[in-house]
Amino acid sequence: xxxxxxxxxTTFAMAPVRHDWAREExxxxxxxxxxxxxxxxxxxxxxxxxxxxxxxxxxxxxxTGACPExxxxxxxxxxxxxxxxxxxxxxxxxxxxxAREAKQKGASRFCMGAAWRSPRAKDMPYVLEMVRQVKxxxxxxxxxxxxxxxxxxxxxxxxxxxxxxHNLDTSPEYYGKVITTRTYDDxxxxxxxxxxxxxxxxxxxxxxxxxxxxxxxxxxxxxxNLPHHPESVPINMLVKIEGTPLANVDDLDPFEFVRTIxxxxxxMPQSFVRLSAGRQEMNDQTQALCFMAGANSIFYGERxxxxxxxxxxxxxxxxxxxxxxxxxxxxxxSDEAAEDALQRQIAEQEAEEQGLFYDAMSRRPAKPVLDKxx
Ligand code: SF4
Numbered sequence: 273x274x275x276x277x278x279x280x281x282t283t284f285a286m287a288p289v290r291h292d293w294a295r296e297e298x299x300x301x302x303x304x305x306x307x308x309x310x311x312x313x314x315x316x317x318x319x320x321x322x323x324x325x326x327x328x329x330x331x332x333x334x335x336t337g338a339c340p341e342x343x344x345x346x347x348x349x350x351x352x353x354x355x356x357x358x359x360x361x362x363x364x365x366x367x368x369x370x371a372r373e374a375k376q377k378g379a380s381r382f383c384m385g386a387a388w389r390s391p392r393a394k395d396m397p398y399v400l401e402m403v404r405q406v407k408x409x410x411x412x413x414x415x416x417x418x419x420x421x422x423x424x425x426x427x428x429x430x431x432x433x434x435x436x437x438h439n440l441d442t443s444p445e446y447y448g449k450v451i452t453t454r455t456y457d458d459x460x461x462x463x464x465x466x467x468x469x470x471x472x473x474x475x476x477x478x479x480x481x482x483x484x485x486x487x488x489x490x491x492x493x494x495x496x497n498l499p500h501h502p503e504s505v506p507i508n509m510l511v512k513i514e515g516t517p518l519a520n521v522d523d524l525d526p527f528e529f530v531r532t533i534x535x536x537x538x539x540m541p542q543s544f545v546r547l548s549a550g551r552q553e554m555n556d557q558t559q560a561l562c563f564m565a566g567a568n569s570i571f572y573g574e575r576x577x578x579x580x581x582x583x584x585x586x587x588x589x590x591x592x593x594x595x596x597x598x599x600x601x602x603x604x605x606s607d608e609a610a611e612d613a614l615q616r617q618i619a620e621q622e623a624e625e626q627g628l629f630y631d632a633m634s635r636r637p638a639k640p641v642l643d644k645x646x
Pocket of ligand 1: 349
């Protein structure tokens, strides 16, 4: 089936936001010639977003390893023998200090992740305090803590949590080959609890786990046909970790990854599509294609953000080479935000006059670094 047979729009009419995508339609998008698919996705992207603005989040693991779940891709699962160093729940003050530093370096959202099946009652007061204190820094907050019941979701929403991350991972058909300790329906229930509590949802999946294209179609259909599209849709490329059951799975063609991003953009035109795990293993060209296909959010990991390491430099340089700038706080149309944008433009101009570039993440002029990976 091709686009014409499906009566898909070939003009610049505003792409509709739909929740009734059929698998055949999604399959037909995946099957389009690569250039046609990218053109279509880029067109939709421009209808809803500034194509050169990318939202930047920072991620901190607040409790690491020894997770009772058996997700076959994950280094934190207690079922696999990986070399990961386990860490107990971090102290609230340590988390707040990390968030403060992330903000100073330009992150607008702070994401906190704990390797749990679901939060225990005794951990909830600490987690809620983290949300309150990070929120009071003026940042958006996001957490991923495993499954939530309605009461836990409401408590987090009351504390001021903006986003909850809970991924569907893959299609319902392939899911059992990846995780056995919680069901697809468990995940959908958590998403419903989060939505009912009034929080925004960050939900996506992982590709390159040995699944077929039909599973990537199935995953995106599940996401696109939720009653409300997730506000953030992370698309992860499997990072193969020694000691996990998926350590030796075949590589996914990077063009297929780009296609997945493009189809996600078309199906969920108002969502932030996040180029997530696996980005560090991609070359610059693949990342650029992903941005062109409609990816407009990245993780800028805690280590990358809090230290001046080469990877952080490389990200800044890639943004500069592509003319991309980090999106300021979402939905902030205040005078302060407008003034901030103006100051950024002035600083960019001044830096250029000095032969430098304005590093919008650190908000300082910086020297271009040599491209080590191109
Ligand atoms: S629930 Fe999360 S932390 Fe635990 S094994 Fe699965 S992906 Fe890893």
